[in-house]
Amino acid sequence: MKHAALLGTGSCLPQKVLTNNDLEKIVETSDEWITSRTGIHTRRIASRGEENFRLAARAAEKALEMADTRATEIELIIVATFSPHMMMPSTACFVQAEIGAENAFAYDVNAACSGFLYGLDLADKYIAARPDMKILLIGSETLSAHVDWSDRNTCILFGDGAGAVVLSGSDSRGVQASKLYSDGRLWNLLYMDSPESLNPDLVQKDRQGCHIQMSGRDVFKFAVRSMEDAVKKLLTQENLTVDDLALVIPHQANVRILNKLMERLGIPVDKVYINVDRYGNTSAASIPIALDEVNRQNGLQPGDTVLFCSFGGGFTWGALLMKW
């Protein structure tokens, strides 16, 4: 059976850089606090002209160029996001129009920070059925529009950006196996409300607005435990050990979460790709941005096994293995 393999990768980050020192002027915080608790030094913030679908489209164009593929050859566009350009139509439809992928069908996936892995798993299923299909999968977020800039617990964590991959079927490369999970009972530990309803019968009086709300310590603990469990189950299922992994590309939420996770899994830190220090947490975009950086630095050799893992609002979490 053929699996979804990379033909090309691309990414796009907004121009504006927001440093920890800049944040000291917005909320009561310090560079020392943010660096020691999260490992984040800077994040990118979108401006007008850098809307979610535009970042996504620029990342897609770079991935298409690397894949030597025209936009009209793409049959499916999936955008993973929880900060869509509009509630309707999907950001994927805006991307379709922006890049001229007129032969594609397009839709969004919302699994918060796990969105890219959910999308990769989905793309793999399409390709199992139609191996010659070319799929554009994008993780793209403009979280700066959704954080409460007076809440120091959350506004220091997030950033904007997009990463894209072009996928098609391969016998020897690509997605090897995945394990995805969610637990909707834990929704209120990490969530973002919908815009106010105009139907007075549906308006909830106790809403705090449409900002990211988070119980940081609970998220931290759950993130470590859930990713550890997913990775261990996936490696056992595939009869692999951590020594078989060439590289781990995790969701980039927080350096402390990643250090703790790798310590529990027994994976040395030099096998883990980290860029959260530069971009903050870009949710569904974090893995494809990191993947594009690894790819453009020729960080992997044919035959290498790469592990991806993520967690996010829902809760959603999972792990996925890819043969390079």
Ligand code: ACO
């Ligand atoms: N600057 C200075 N002080 C701060 C800041 C800040 N930016 N934020 C919080 N504090 C204070 C708190 O008010 C608290 O003060 P208090 O003791 O007087 O009450 C103190 O620092 C400690 O706060 P904690 O929340 O206990 O700090 P903690 O060590 O847990 O670190 C953090 C907080 C960084 C948020 C951590 O819990 C974390 O990383 N959690 C995971 C968050 C995450 O990854 N979220 C994204 C999920 S992915 C997705 O789906 C979107």
